Every structure is written in C-alpha cells, then in structure tokens.
Amino acid sequence: MSENSTSRKQFLAALVTAGLAVTGCSTKKENPFEGVSGEGGPTGKKVKLLSVDGEIVEMDSSCLKPVPDIPPVSNDRERVGIDGKKFVMVIDLARCKAVKNCQKMCNAAHQMHSGQNWIHVYPMKESENGAPFWQPTNCMHCDAPPCVKVCPVDATFKREDGIVLIDNTRCVGCRFCMAACPYSARIFNWNKPEITEEEACKPYSCESSTPQRLGTVGKCDFCPDMYRQNKLPHCVTGCPNGVYFFGDLNEDSVTNGAESFRFSDLIKDKAGYRLMEELGTKPSVYYLPPVNRNFPFEKGLPTSEKS
Amino acid sequence: MPRPFDKLGIMWLTVLVLVCCLGLFAYIQQLRLGLCVTSLRDYASWGIYISNFVFFVAISLVGSLITAVLRLAGAHWCTPITRIAEIIAVSAISFAGLIIIVDMGRPERFYNLFIHGRLQSPIIWDVLVISTYLIISCLLLYLPLLPDLKILIARTKHDPEKRILHKMYCFMGSFWTGSPLQEKLVNRGINILCITIVPVAFSIHTVTSWLFATTYRAGWDSSNFGAYFISGAFLVGSGAVMVATYVFRHIYHLEDYITHVHFDKLGRIVVMLAGLYGYFNVNEYLVPAFKMKKPEEEFLLSLFVGDFSGIFWFAIITGMVIPIIILVTPWGRKPFPAFVAGVMVVVGAWIKRYLIVTPTLLSPFLPMHDVPESFKHYVPSWAEWSIAFGSLAGALLIITIFARLFPIIPIHETIHEAHEKNTEHH
Numbered sequence: 001m002s003e004n005s006t007s008r009k010q011f012l013a014a015l016v017t018a019g020l021a022v023t024g025c026s027t028k029k030e031n032p033f034e035g036v037s038g039e040g041g042p043t044g045k046k047v048k049l050l051s052v053d054g055e056i057v058e059m060d061s062s063c064l065k066p067v068p069d070i071p072p073v074s075n076d077r078e079r080v081g082i083d084g085k086k087f088v089m090v091i092d093l094a095r096c097k098a099v100k101n102c103q104k105m106c107n108a109a110h111q112m113h114s115g116q117n118w119i120h121v122y123p124m125k126e127s128e129n130g131a132p133f134w135q136p137t138n139c140m141h142c143d144a145p146p147c148v149k150v151c152p153v154d155a156t157f158k159r160e161d162g163i164v165l166i167d168n169t170r171c172v173g174c175r176f177c178m179a180a181c182p183y184s185a186r187i188f189n190w191n192k193p194e195i196t197e198e199e200a201c202k203p204y205s206c207e208s209s210t211p212q213r214l215g216t217v218g219k220c221d222f223c224p225d226m227y228r229q230n231k232l233p234h235c236v237t238g239c240p241n242g243v244y245f246f247g248d249l250n251e252d253s254v255t256n257g258a259e260s261f262r263f264s265d266l267i268k269d270k271a272g273y274r275l276m277e278e279l280g281t282k283p284s285v286y287y288l289p290p291v292n293r294n295f296p297f298e299k300g301l302p303t304s305e306k307s
Numbered sequence: 308m309p310r311p312f313d314k315l316g317i318m319w320l321t322v323l324v325l326v327c328c329l330g331l332f333a334y335i336q337q338l339r340l341g342l343c344v345t346s347l348r349d350y351a352s353w354g355i356y357i358s359n360f361v362f363f364v365a366i367s368l369v370g371s372l373i374t375a376v377l378r379l380a381g382a383h384w385c386t387p388i389t390r391i392a393e394i395i396a397v398s399a400i401s402f403a404g405l406i407i408i409v410d411m412g413r414p415e416r417f418y419n420l421f422i423h424g425r426l427q428s429p430i431i432w433d434v435l436v437i438s439t440y441l442i443i444s445c446l447l448l449y450l451p452l453l454p455d456l457k458i459l460i461a462r463t464k465h466d467p468e469k470r471i472l473h474k475m476y477c478f479m480g481s482f483w484t485g486s487p488l489q490e491k492l493v494n495r496g497i498n499i500l501c502i503t504i505v506p507v508a509f510s511i512h513t514v515t516s517w518l519f520a521t522t523y524r525a526g527w528d529s530s531n532f533g534a535y536f537i538s539g540a541f542l543v544g545s546g547a548v549m550v551a552t553y554v555f556r557h558i559y560h561l562e563d564y565i566t567h568v569h570f571d572k573l574g575r576i577v578v579m580l581a582g583l584y585g586y587f588n589v590n591e592y593l594v595p596a597f598k599m600k601k602p603e604e605e606f607l608l609s610l611f612v613g614d615f616s617g618i619f620w621f622a623i624i625t626g627m628v629i630p631i632i633i634l635v636t637p638w639g640r641k642p643f644p645a646f647v648a649g650v651m652v653v654v655g656a657w658i659k660r661y662l663i664v665t666p667t668l669l670s671p672f673l674p675m676h677d678v679p680e681s682f683k684h685y686v687p688s689w690a691e692w693s694i695a696f697g698s699l700a701g702a703l704l705i706i707t708i709f710a711r712l713f714p715i716i717p718i719h720e721t722i723h724e725a726h727e728k729n730t731e732h733h
Binding site for chain 1: 340341342343345347348349350352353410411412413414416417419420423424425427428429430431434518519521522523524668671672673674675676677678679682
C-alpha cells in the first residue's frame, strides 16, 4: 500500500513538473518512471514542488522526467466529456477579412484532404441592398443536434460539456447526419486519408479526430484535446485578427488568446446571435454582427476579384 | 408450368448475369478504394444509390397492394397475378436491403446497427420494418405455393432429368398433403398475413420517406411526405406488375388465364393511382412554389427551370401524364398499350426518386463555398451506374429464375376459383 502511494506521489510530481517546467524540452518517448530509482545518480540539484496535499516538497532533479504525452483518455471518458464545462464559441464578424488562417491551421491539425474544410468562410449578404461580410462557419455544437438524433449507431454523440463528437471507429458511413445538418458542417472521407503510415498507426481519439479514417464522417470537434493541454483550439490561435473567442459558459468567459471577455456582457453589448435560430437546433456558436468593421469586405477577396 | 429457357430466355439470362457481374466488379472497386469511385461528394452525399433504394422500396409495395388489399377487398380477378406481384415484392425488397449496404462507407461495420443501434434513428426503424416486410412477403409467396408444389412433385417424379428439381420441390413441400386441416391452416395463415402486411407495407415506405422528412432541408421538410411516397409506390408497383404480367403472358402463353380483363382492371387502377400521385405532386411542389420561401426557392427553380428541369418534366409527363392519357381509353387498356404505359410509369418513377434525393442536397441553406468546383454538381460515375443497373438486373434475375423453377400463376388457386365461378354459373 505504502509502495503504491509513493509511486503515485512520484507520478503526480512528475506530471506537475511536466506541466510547469519541462514542457516540450524533450519530444523523445520516455517512460516517466525510468530513472526515478536513481539512474545516473542524484545530481544534487534540488527542485521544489507542490504536492497534491498542498505541501512543498523538495526532490532531486534527476527524479524528474518529462511526460512525453498527456496520458490518453479512454473512449468511455471521451464520450462523457470534461467535467463541469459547457464550451461556447463567439465569432466576431466585424474582425474577419477572410485570411483563412483558421482554416489552414485546422486542416493541418486534422489531416484534412485537400479541398475539404471543417471551417468554411462564406461571403454573405443578408439582402440585396445589405452589406457584404465574411462569415466563418464551423460545427455549431448544437444543444439539440439534428445529426445526433439521426445517427443509427451512436457514432456521433453529444457530451456533457456541450461538444458534439464523432467516433470514427464506430461510424458506418451512412451519411444521414450530413443530410440532417442544416449548417453543412460535415464532410466525408471519400478517399483514403492523406497521412503517413506512422500517423495512421497512432491510437484513435475522438477528441483529436485523428487519425482520419476512410469511409467515415468528420467535422469540427472544438479541439477538446487542446483544452486538455490547456491550449485554445487551432482556429482561435491561428486567427491573426482575433475573430474567434473560445470559452466556458459556466465560467461565463471567452478568450481569443489576447483578449478575454465576460461572455454574457459580450453578447449583450454587441447583440450576439446564433445561426438559424428558427430551426431550434440551439447552437453553441454565437456571432457578433459585422458592424464597425475592422476591414472592408474587399480586403478578403482574392486579388483577381478586387475591382 | 415452368419450362426450360428457350434461346431468347438464355440470351436474356446472359445479359442479366453480365450486368450483375459488371455491378459486382464496380462494387469490388468501391470496396477497395472507398466511395471516391462514386461522384458523391460533401454536398451531394446521397445519389443514385439512395434513389435506387427508394425505388426498390417503392416497387416492393405492390406485393401488399395486389395480394393483400385486393384480396381483402374480395377482388378475385387478381388471383392469377398475385404471384407475379409477390415475387416482384420479394426481389425488390431484398435488393433495397443490399443497396443500402452498398451506399455505406463502412459496410463491414453493418453489425454496429445491431450492437449499438439507437431506436431514435429513422434508419433503425427502416431496418426493422424492411426485414419484417421481407419475412411476411416471403411467407406470402411460399404459403400459396404449397398446393402447387404438390402438383410439381407429382409431375417431376418419374422424369430422371428433373431429379434435382424434384428433390428441391420435395424439400420445400413434401409435407403438404392437401388435407382439409392443412388447407384450413394455410388459408388462415394467408389471411393473417394479408392483414398484417398492410400496416407493415405502409410503414416501410412511410419510414423511408421519413429518412428525408425528418431533416430540415428544402424539398424534404414536408408533412406531406409519407402519403406522397406511398401513393407513388403503389403507382410504380402497379406499373411494374402490368409490365411483368404482359411479359409472362407473352412468353409462357398464358392468354387463357391472364386475359384482357386483367389489363383493363390494372389499367384502371394505374389511372387512379397516377391521378392520386399527381395530386400529391401538386401539393408537394405548387404549395411551396406559391410562397417561394428563401431556402425552397433555389431548390424549386432548379427543378422547374434549372439544372434538373429536363428530367423533372420528363418524369412528370412520362411517369404520370402520358400513362393516364393512354390508359384512360378502353383501347389503351389492351395488353400492348398497357405494357407501354407500364414501362413509362416505371421509368418515370425511377427518375422521380432521383429528383427527390439529390437536388435537395445541392440546395443547402448556406451557399456552396470553399469547395472544389466538382463538389457543386453531381453526375453519377460509371461505378454508380454499373452498381445501380447491376442491382436492377439482379432483381430481374431473381424474378426470372423464380419463374423458371415455379409456376408464375398460382395453379391451384386459379383452378379452384375458376371451378367456383363455373358452379355459380350453373
């Protein structure tokens, strides 16, 4: 029992260090417990650490090894979601000039086929005399998701933290969810994914949606894998203009990395709205109207189309 | 009576087998490379596979119309064509099941429907009702066959060439003695099946319509859809029976049993059903067109005057208008013109199913953008055509082989009824 608890302490200590100090210092796949028993001998250099009980402990630095990967989350836990969270996104249309870096970062992170995107940046115009604007659209992570309703095998599901995910090890590829989604957010792996053998062999995770699999459906996953690493989704960090805000409804806060807002204030002040409210899908993505825009619409057009 | 294929029969069989093989080859390609061998893409994600599926489900409904509805209504004239209707139903519904597997991106995970199935999905409802319908249809084909099997067993007993056939007939029906008790049981069984098949038949096509109507899409989001699909299904089914009846009458020289009366009555039924289907079409297209709501507008215009207008008007005129004009006259209800009208109904119906499935997907709520140009259109690929025609050929193959092995008109029942009719006359 005592042996168990010490190894638990060491494990947690190692985890904490990895999170605090040594992140990214080594990408080599190493066993975090290797060397704990003194491989290479103590260096004499002591490091102060905070234990789970709130005590400050001192350890020899040779006992600390970086954790190569965040331990994988089981499929069952991926299906439940992150405890106590309700993720939301706010997209500020006034800031978008269709740089499409969000798209690029998202595609690279999710092994997308060339030509297919989870994020579409639409040139929109509400009416004939209305003003044109750019509207980035990803999965709305609806609270009443039509795709989840129609899935025959529970391959697409709604989690407690509000995220709608796809399990590509279960999807049968019937594409009913694509027909059901009014936002055209879903794409299909018609071809074999363009990935290396090594990437294809990695364990599948619903949260990272990788490795992609032939004959299954894909869509924006709100990057819960990034959240577990305390990072923002790829589109949020990729956008140079701070269009995307990501956050937690329970904490009532959203951030684009540079600025943070109280979610309710932002929506109240800027008259935020959701797409196709009349369908009753209850999206988790909010839009701020394209007023007082940072860029003229034409900025986003390819050079050939600019007049 | 079944008889060996003649020269024409062999040719027909060869063509069917070749088309099936082509379809099989295309499917193997698809299994190897994935659905990229089709022209399906993210917007038009359902194409002629799904429209073919809807077509098969539709045409299979005729089994219940001819065998059950008309039987329960006491229309004895239809007895000689019940078996034709029932074998069409069985082969069509089997291929409906197959084609839905062909459309799946991961067919090898089909078992997930049973281990992870969720009752809230209309696909699961479809799996349930289609398998139920298949079983009832097979029973409705088999039970009336029992007395005929007895005749066949007696006929093939002393013919050494027909030993295998004889064995098969014995396996299927040697327990049948024709005792009053057995007769009573079978008749009761058929009656129960006839009653149960009506709600099941309505369910299969209503649920199939719900695969579309449970979504928000323009052209599918309609409370009219169940009734619209069922009326269309009865129409194409009756058209198909008219065609098959003509062909069998011609090839097996059944003029004594299948008479002008049958074509006359079937013709009247088709006129009524075409009118009914036309009525639902008016509701389905003209009412939304009156309002021209934004999402509907693009969809309706693509049908009326846009990309799909050619085949849309072709389907309406060939599938409904001309058959009504032909069959409304007594001359048109003679066998040959009725056959032509039947073919038109079936062809029109096949195209109509395509028009129900794909144009809607190409009129999404958000404009088609940020995709390659090829994603914005849909022209079926060779693999899709091969598989679609392969499945149609497969369905015809089942019917052809069935007619080779079993009497295509129920001998026992027809004689029995002719007998009853005679005694009434005297």
